[in-house]
Amino acid sequence: MQKIIIKGGQKLRGEVRVSGAKNAALPILASSLLATGKSTYRNVPALGDVSTMKKLLADLGAKVDGRAGVANIDTSQITKFEAPYDLVKTMRASALVLGPLVGRYGEARVSLPGGCAIGARPIDQHLKGLTALGARIELEHGTVMARARRLRGATIVFDVVTVTGTENLMMAATLARGRTTLENAACEPEVEELAGVLNKMGARVHGAGTSLITIEGVDELHPLDHAIIPDRIEAGTLMVAAAITRGNVLVRDCLPDHLDAVLAKLRAAGAEITIEKDGVRVRGRDEIRPADIATRPYPGFPTDMQAQFMVLMTLARGQSVLTETIFENRFMHVPELSRMGADVLVDGRTAVVRGPTKLKGATVMATDLRASACLVLAGLVAEGTTEVLRVYHLDRGYERLEKKLRALGADIRRAKGSL
Ligand code: EPZ
Numbered sequence: 464m465q466k467i468i469i470k471g472g473q474k475l476r477g478e479v480r481v482s483g484a485k486n487a488a489l490p491i492l493a494s495s496l497l498a499t500g501k502s503t504y505r506n507v508p509a510l511g512d513v514s515t516m517k518k519l520l521a522d523l524g525a526k527v528d529g530r531a532g533v534a535n536i537d538t539s540q541i542t543k544f545e546a547p548y549d550l551v552k553t554m555r556a557s558a559l560v561l562g563p564l565v566g567r568y569g570e571a572r573v574s575l576p577g578g579c580a581i582g583a584r585p586i587d588q589h590l591k592g593l594t595a596l597g598a599r600i601e602l603e604h605g606t607v608m609a610r611a612r613r614l615r616g617a618t619i620v621f622d623v624v625t626v627t628g629t630e631n632l633m634m635a636a637t638l639a640r641g642r643t644t645l646e647n648a649a650c651e652p653e654v655e656e657l658a659g660v661l662n663k664m665g666a667r668v669h670g671a672g673t674s675l676i677t678i679e680g681v682d683e684l685h686p687l688d689h690a691i692i693p694d695r696i697e698a699g700t701l702m703v704a705a706a707i708t709r710g711n712v713l714v715r716d717c718l719p720d721h722l723d724a725v726l727a728k729l730r731a732a733g734a735e736i737t738i739e740k741d742g743v744r745v746r747g748r749d750e751i752r753p754a755d756i757a758t759r760p761y762p763g764f765p766t767d768m769q770a771q772f773m774v775l776m777t778l779a780r781g782q783s784v785l786t787e788t789i790f791e792n793r794f795m796h797v798p799e800l801s802r803m804g805a806d807v808l809v810d811g812r813t814a815v816v817r818g819p820t821k822l823k824g825a826t827v828m829a830t831d832l833r834a835s836a837c838l839v840l841a842g843l844v845a846e847g848t849t850e851v852l853r854v855y856h857l858d859r860g861y862e863r864l865e866k867k868l869r870a871l872g873a874d875i876r877r878a879k880g881s882l
Contacts, residue, residue, distance in 0.1 A: 473843070481701070482862040487652075487653040489559055490559050496520070496538055506532055507532050515557070565611055574605055580831040596632070614638065629648045633658060639678075699765070755784045804821060
C-alpha cells in the first residue's frame with residue numbers, strides 16, 4: 464500500500480486546476496447504458512472510483528477506451544446485466560447501473576452494496592422507486608434482481624433525500640412509458656448535470672436541480688459527446704488548503720455557484736474569497752475564526768466537506784460545533800486528528816472543536832475518502848512530519864491530490880507504505 468508524507472509549515476501559493484467531478488462522472492458513465500452506440504466523455508477525472516465504473520461497464524460488455532481525461536464507451540454489445548459483488552463492494556455507486564439496465568434492457572442483477580465506513584447506506588429508496596415504475600424486485604443471497612417488460616411512469620416520493628437514488632430513478636424513467644414525477648428529489652449540481660446529459664441524449668427531463676423532477680418517457684436515447692463539470696468537493700478541499708496554510712491560491716475552473724455554502728463558511732472563518740474571471744481566489748488570514756456548520760442536502764453545507772472544514776476549525780480561536788445530519792458515522796477522522804493534538808469532542812452526530820491548537824505531525828490512518836483528505840490538510844499545517852497511510856481511500860476520489868498541492872508549494876510526496 465502507499466502512503467503520503469508531508470512536512471508541515473509551507474504556505475500554499477499559485478494556481479491549481481480542479482478536475483472533473485467524480486460524483487457527476489459516475490452516474491453519467493452509467494447513463495451510457497441507456498443508449499446504443501459510442502459516447503465520448505471529456506474532463507473525466509483519473510481516479511479510483513471512475514476506473515471501477517469503467518471496469519463494471521466493460522464487464523457488462525461495453526467497449527471502454529480513451530486516455531488523458533477522455534472516456535469512449537461503446538454500448539453496442541451489452542451482453543450481461545449483472546454488477547458483481549467484488550465490484551460493488553469496492554464502490555457502492557455501482558448501484559447506479561441498476562436504473563439504466565432495468566430501463567433499457569428490462570433486467571438487472573446488482574449485489575446489494577454493503578455499508579461502508581461512514582454508514583449503513585441502504586438503497587431501499589432506489590428499490591421502492593423501481594417497484595413504483597413496475598419492476599419486479601427480488602432479493603436473494605445479497606443480490607437485488609430487478610425485472611420489467613417495460614417500465615411505466617409513476618409518481619415517486621422519496622422518504623429521504625438521496626443523490627444516487629434520484630439519479631438512478633431519473634435514468635430508469637427516461638425510457639418508461641408515460642410520465643414520472645420525482646418528489647423530494649436531491650437538488651445537487653451533479654443531479655442537474657446528469658439531467659442535462661440525458662436531455663442531450665434525447666430524454667425529456669424537467670426540473671432537475673429542484674426537489675420536483677418530471678420525466679416524460681421516450682422510446683430510445685442516442686449516444687453523445689459531453690464534457691463533465693468541475694468537482695465542487697475537490698475545489699472546496701483545495702480552498703481549505705489555502706485558508707489553513709494562510710496561503711494565496713487561485714482555484715481555477717471551479718463553479719462558484721456550486722459552492723455558496725462552503726464559501727460563506729470560509730468567509731465566516733476569516734478567509735478572504737474573491738471571485739475572479741477563471742476561478743476563486745482564497746487568501747488565508749493568520750487569525751481564523753470559529754464557525755458552526757450543520758451538513759445538509761444541497762444547497763446546504765455538503766457532508767463531503769465536513770471533515771476538511773473540521774481541520775480548519777482546529778486552528779480557530781474559540782469553539783465550533785459541527786453537526787453531521789446526513790450520515791450516521793462520519794467522524795472517523797476525529798480519533799486521528801486528536802492524535803495530532805486536535806481538541807474535538809464527539810457526541811453522536813455533533814462534534815465540538817476547541818482551538819486554536821498547534822497540530823503535531825504523526826503517522827495516521829485514512830479510513831474513508833474525505834477523512835483521508837482531512838488528514839492530508841492537517842499534515843500541511845502540523846509541526847514536523849505527518850504520514851497518511853492507506854491512501855487508496857484518497858485515490859478513490861482525488862486525482863493525484865499530492866501533485867496539485869506540491870505544485871502550490873507543499874512539502875508533500877507519495878511513498879511505498881508497509882500497511
Ligand atoms: C452521494 O452518495 C455521494 N456519492 C456521496 O459522496 C455524498 O456524501 C452523498 O451523496 C450525500 O451528498 C455519489 O454521488 C457517488 P445518499 P449517496 O443516497 O447517493 C440515506 C463522496 O465522498 N439513504 O444521498 O449514496 C443514506 O443512508 C461520497 O464523494 C437511505 O436511507 O448518498 C444517507 O443517510 C461519499 N436509503 C442519506 O440517505 C436510500 O435508498 C443520503 O444518502 C438511499 C439513501
